[in-house]
Amino acid sequence: MRIGELSARTGTSRRLLRYYEERGLIASTRCANGYRDYDERLVDRVLQVRGLLDAGLPTRIIKQILPCLDKPRVIYFPDATPEMLATLEQERDRMTERVECLTRNRDAISEYLDAVKAYNGQR
Amino acid sequence: MRIGELSARTGTSRRLLRYYEERGLIASTRCANGYRDYDERLVDRVLQVRGLLDAGLPTRIIKQILPCLDKPRVIYFPDATPEMLATLEQERDRMTERVECLTRNRDAISEYLDAVKAYNGQR
DNA sequence: TCAAACCCTCACACATGTGTGAAGGTCAAA
DNA sequence: TTTGACCTTCACACATGTGTGAGGGTTTGA
Numbered sequence: 376m377r378i379g380e381l382s383a384r385t386g387t388s389r390r391l392l393r394y395y396e397e398r399g400l401i402a403s404t405r406c407a408n409g410y411r412d413y414d415e416r417l418v419d420r421v422l423q424v425r426g427l428l429d430a431g432l433p434t435r436i437i438k439q440i441l442p443c444l445d446k447p448r449v450i451y452f453p454d455a456t457p458e459m460l461a462t463l464e465q466e467r468d469r470m471t472e473r474v475e476c477l478t479r480n481r482d483a484i485s486e487y488l489d490a491v492k493a494y495n496g497q498r
Numbered sequence: 499m500r501i502g503e504l505s506a507r508t509g510t511s512r513r514l515l516r517y518y519e520e521r522g523l524i525a526s527t528r529c530a531n532g533y534r535d536y537d538e539r540l541v542d543r544v545l546q547v548r549g550l551l552d553a554g555l556p557t558r559i560i561k562q563i564l565p566c567l568d569k570p571r572v573i574y575f576p577d578a579t580p581e582m583l584a585t586l587e588q589e590r591d592r593m594t595e596r597v598e599c600l601t602r603n604r605d606a607i608s609e610y611l612d613a614v615k616a617y618n619g620q621r
Numbered sequence: 622t623c624a625a626a627c628c629c630t631c632a633c634a635c636a637t638g639t640g641t642g643a644a645g646g647t648c649a650a651a
Numbered sequence: 652t653t654t655g656a657c658c659t660t661c662a663c664a665c666a667t668g669t670g671t672g673a674g675g676g677t678t679t680g681a
Contacts, residue, residue, distance in 0.1 A: 377627080377628075378627090378628075378629095379626090379627065379628080389628090393629095393630095406628095408628080408629095409628075409629060410627085410628055410629080411628085411629090
């Protein structure tokens with residue numbers, strides 16, 4: 376599919392799709408006329424990238440972790456250098472911290488909202 | 499305490515502490531000589547702010563949700579306008595999405611790392 | 622054939638979080 | 652009294668994600 380369709384199907388501006396490509400997060404082939412041609416699977420990929428970006432991860436990190444996120448897990452490990460594995464472990468731990476922080480604070484907000492609801496319901 | 503101590507105890511640059519204050523995330527009083535004076539509780543507050551920032555929330559949102567995050571919950575609801583409650587609910591949902599996205603992807607990384615470990619252990 | 626709707630690259634612009642340094646005031650210890 | 656370690660404000664700078672538009676090619680349908 377071309378960039379317009381991918382843009383529509385992912386709710387992502389063409390500008391950003393080109394940016395993600397420039398950052399190595401998604402790939403495209405080129406038609407004879409120079410237009411980008413995207414694979415069907417890119418739809419999920421773009422959505423995943425956006426989720427991670429929204430969760431606060433920079434493209435630099437997303438690019439590093441994406442290879443381990445592919446659906447049919449590639450059992451091709453030799454490409455994982457020790458440095459890369461260390462980075463991955465570190466990033467996994469940072470993600471865990473984020474999850475905990477977010478969960479903790481979200482629960483506090485929930486409690487607050489519940490309390491307000493109870494207060495208003497009782498009046 | 500003065501800014502230097504708060505900086506040391508939170509691992510946050512003075513520059514950022516002033517920035518957080520400018521954004522209304524933390525407060526300080528002033529000594530006679532103009533120096534900022536921070537309350538002991540600011541240590542936790544700064545750490546919380548940093549956690550939320552690291553989790554991807556902008557200062558604008560953090561400022562809005564901080565009031566519901568105070569330890570001894572202030573049961574003083576009239577200040578919560580309907581618009582603010584709507585914002586809170588929306589932000590709570592966004593946080594939930596972030597948590598889910600992060601968890602999903604972190605688990606995938608974990609699986610990948612486990613697989614690599616098993617592969618290397620078996621050789 | 623011409624207009625509309627695509628696509629391309631390139632570049633400037635903006636908000637946000639953060640670093641760095643200048644120019645200068647305060648305070649404590651030597 | 653002077654030095655050094657603090658503090659102040661202000662301003663410029665940078666990376667990152669994202670918007671916008673210029674200048675120009677391609678494709679499709681009226």
